[in-house]
Amino acid sequence: MSKISKRPTIRMPTTEEDKAITAAAKSDPDAQPLTPKQLKAMVPIRALRGRPKSENKKLLVSVRYSPEVVAYFKSTGEGWQSRMDGVLRKYVTRHSRSA
Incomplete structure (x- = not known):
């Protein structure tokens, strides 16, 4: 010291x-x-730093998926998390309208 x-x-x-x-x-x-x-x-x-703030903020969560699900989405290339989010959003949209 x-x-x-x-x-x-x-x-x-x-x-x-x-x-x-x-x-x-x-x-x-x-x-x-x-x-x-x-x-x-x-x-x-x-x-001015960083990414612009989104109007649709996303939540940070910890989720466990089957290895084959993650492997499939990763095999689609960059942006696989966004595509996975899109698939889940479509699911929610379809199932919330029919409820």
């Missing part, structure tokens, strides 16, 4: 230092402050 367990102290700039930093940043043409319109258009990076 490290002998230094304290986090470093953060020292905030004084008002004069802050003004000098702001003036230097504003004088740089490549580092101009964002306009209110640009700030309003910003989105958290978390919202």
